[in-house]
Amino acid sequence: MSTIITAEKLKKVYTTEAETIVALKEIDFTVAEGEFVCIMGPSGAGKTTLLNLIGCLDSISGGALDVSGYKLAEIKERRMPQIRRTHVGFVFQEFFIIPTLTATENVELPSFFLKDGGIKNSREKAISILKQVGLEHRLNHLPGELSGGEMQRVAVARSLMNSPRIILADEPTGNLDTKNAQNIFSLLREVSKDNNMTVLVATHNVRLGHQADRIIHLHDGIIDKIEQCEAA
Amino acid sequence: MKLFIIAFKNLKRKKTRSVLTIGGVAIAVAVLVSLLGFNAGYQIALNNDVDKMGYQVLVTAKGCPYEAATLMLKGGGGLRFMEEEVFDRIVQDERIDKITPQLINTVFDADKDGGGGFTMFMGIEKSYLTLKPWTEFKEGEWFSDENADEVIIGYEAAELEQRRAGDKIFIPGIDKVLTVSGIFERTGTQDDGVIMLPLKTAQRIFDLEKKLTGIGIKLKDMTELPAFEEDLYDEASIQVISMAQVKGTIMNLISTAQILVTSVAFIAIIVAIFGVVNTILMSVFERTQEIGVMKAIGASKLDVFSLIWYETILICGLGGIVGSIIAILAGNSVEFFVKKLLPYAPEGNLVHITSGLLLLSLVGAIVLGLVSGIYPAYRASSMRPIEAIRSGE
Numbered sequence: 001m002s003t004i005i006t007a008e009k010l011k012k013v014y015t016t017e018a019e020t021i022v023a024l025k026e027i028d029f030t031v032a033e034g035e036f037v038c039i040m041g042p043s044g045a046g047k048t049t050l051l052n053l054i055g056c057l058d059s060i061s062g063g064a065l066d067v068s069g070y071k072l073a074e075i076k077e078r079r080m081p082q083i084r085r086t087h088v089g090f091v092f093q094e095f096f097i098i099p100t101l102t103a104t105e106n107v108e109l110p111s112f113f114l115k116d117g118g119i120k121n122s123r124e125k126a127i128s129i130l131k132q133v134g135l136e137h138r139l140n141h142l143p144g145e146l147s148g149g150e151m152q153r154v155a156v157a158r159s160l161m162n163s164p165r166i167i168l169a170d171e172p173t174g175n176l177d178t179k180n181a182q183n184i185f186s187l188l189r190e191v192s193k194d195n196n197m198t199v200l201v202a203t204h205n206v207r208l209g210h211q212a213d214r215i216i217h218l219h220d221g222i223i224d225k226i227e228q229c230e231a232a
Numbered sequence: 233m234k235l236f237i238i239a240f241k242n243l244k245r246k247k248t249r250s251v252l253t254i255g256g257v258a259i260a261v262a263v264l265v266s267l268l269g270f271n272a273g274y275q276i277a278l279n280n281d282v283d284k285m286g287y288q289v290l291v292t293a294k295g296c297p298y299e300a301a302t303l304m305l306k307g308g309g310g311l312r313f314m315e316e317e318v319f320d321r322i323v324q325d326e327r328i329d330k331i332t333p334q335l336i337n338t339v340f341d342a343d344k345d346g347g348g349g350f351t352m353f354m355g356i357e358k359s360y361l362t363l364k365p366w367t368e369f370k371e372g373e374w375f376s377d378e379n380a381d382e383v384i385i386g387y388e389a390a391e392l393e394q395r396r397a398g399d400k401i402f403i404p405g406i407d408k409v410l411t412v413s414g415i416f417e418r419t420g421t422q423d424d425g426v427i428m429l430p431l432k433t434a435q436r437i438f439d440l441e442k443k444l445t446g447i448g449i450k451l452k453d454m455t456e457l458p459a460f461e462e463d464l465y466d467e468a469s470i471q472v473i474s475m476a477q478v479k480g481t482i483m484n485l486i487s488t489a490q491i492l493v494t495s496v497a498f499i500a501i502i503v504a505i506f507g508v509v510n511t512i513l514m515s516v517f518e519r520t521q522e523i524g525v526m527k528a529i530g531a532s533k534l535d536v537f538s539l540i541w542y543e544t545i546l547i548c549g550l551g552g553i554v555g556s557i558i559a560i561l562a563g564n565s566v567e568f569f570v571k572k573l574l575p576y577a578p579e580g581n582l583v584h585i586t587s588g589l590l591l592l593s594l595v596g597a598i599v600l601g602l603v604s605g606i607y608p609a610y611r612a613s614s615m616r617p618i619e620a621i622r623s624g625e
Contacts, residue, residue: 085530100241
């Protein structure tokens with residue numbers, strides 16, 4: 001399998017008037033294409049920071065980070081949206097689906113931002129993805145009419161819309177009960193397998209984490225260890 | 233187009249706020265459309281009124297020329313008198329195409345309109361009809377002779393007095409009874425409210441022998457007017473008024489009022505702009521996380537800018553449409569108030585709202601949206617996705 005993410009001495013520093021916080025301290029790791037990786041660690045370990053850097057939402061303070069062939073340390077900020085819309089899909093803990101749009105419209109939304117004509121038959125594709133995540137009966141429902149688990153499924157479906165190579169999920173099960181958490185995790189696993197997508201999930205949940213191919217354990221901005229899981 | 237639909241759905245999120253903001257824009261647009269409609273309508277009505285007087289030049293007794301012209305236009309008492317011999321001298325001038333003498337007098341009628349009012353009587357000669365060839369009889373005919381105790385009544389005056397040809401009419405204060413020889417068709421001018429009688433009869437019964445209030449003149453060539461005016465300059469008792477000048481002066485007077493109303497409209501537009509900016513800015517702040525997520529899933533600065541801009545354009549566009557409808561529906565009320573307030577209001581529609589004006593107002597409203605949307609759209613598009621997403625934590 002080819003490498004899709006490579007971090008070398010990756011560093012992230014936040015500077016405020018009061019203090020300087022080193023969120024990631026020169027970490028090194030690689031992720032292979034199609035791999036399902038969990039990033040685990042306590043709060044403040046740097047899990048979200050790492051996902052934000054990989055997802056081109058934040059800038060690198062030092063080192064190198066190659067994502068899907070892009071050397072992010074060398075790329076200007078104005079090019080970041082183009083990488084986000086074509087190479088990366090996001091799933092957030094709070095779902096963040098637009099309350100005025102139906103499930104189908106929410107899933108279709110990322111395709112509106114594609115240039116060069118976007119996706120032909122984007123509506124049909126959105127419906128097809130919603131069917132894939134088991135929401136064929138909720139196509140025209142507004143978010144207010146969906147349960148937490150269903151909203152997160154919509155968010156997962158939305159992340160798949162532009163067929164990205166990488167899906168980044170930041171605590172995607174944090175707001176769900178145990179059953180729904182397992183369902184969403186299984187769904188991400190299935191999506192990864194079916195589409196050969198690389199999935200990185202930040203989570204506190206040890207039981208779910210061990211269902212990944214590998215676990216990157218972060219602590220205070222340093223990789224404690226990289227664990228190969230038995231389930232893989 | 234898809235972003236436009238999202239923008240429309242965003243407006244439905246806070247319906248009351250959106251409706252109130254659209255209402256603010258609508259009021260500003262309605263005021264502006266009514267004002268511009270009034271500007272156009274008044275000018276058309278004034279031109280029509282002046283043109284339907286039939287003459288280009290008015291000779292009156294010395295005094296304020298514009299007061300005299302306005303009184304001739306709208307009717308009313310207070311006109312000064314000049315000697316009829318002036319007419320006898322002027323009529324010889326070869327530069328004149330058509331000419332007619334007039335004697336206007338008003339009489340107070342205690343029974344008029346319930347609380348009393350003035351009725352306008354105008355002494356005329358047959359030449360009056362040559363200057364107003366469009367005048368037709370609804371019924372009856374011209375006076376039987378130039379000294380006859382007869383009247384011809386304007387269309388509206390006949391309706392008000394409930395008179396028909398052959399009926400008698402009483403002139404209060406003079407205790408004179410005259411016979412209605414004819415009734416004119418509606419002309420759409422002040423003449424519709426006037427009671428006309430032969431010039432000599434008017435001079436006799438109002439005890440104004442050899443007196444006139446005005447002489448209407450149509451020159452063969454209007455370029456002769458300055459020379460014509462110059463030649464009459466030595467006549468100490470009279471003045472020559474060009475109706476074109478009268479139009480200009482009345483429009484100048486009206487434009488003073490228009491500046492005031494334009495200022496009000498301008499303030500309404502400024503208030504509307506602030507209202508739109510405030511509404512959209514609040515909406516942007518409330519959706520900070522949402523905007524952050526949109527950027528995270530690939531929206532560029534331009535996408536976010538366009539989305540917010542579409543929202544302001546929608547608010548202002550809808551406000552423009554609603555405002556135009558209000559202006560059309562309220563046109564009659566505006567006209568009613570304007571006619572009450574202005575010292576002289578021409579006959580006919582004073583508020584002239586055309587499709588071109590409506591289109592202009594809609595385009596103006598959209599431009600208003602474009603201007604109002606710049607700052608909120610800039611704020612939204614400048615948000616860094618990560619900070620925007622974290623803002624709700």
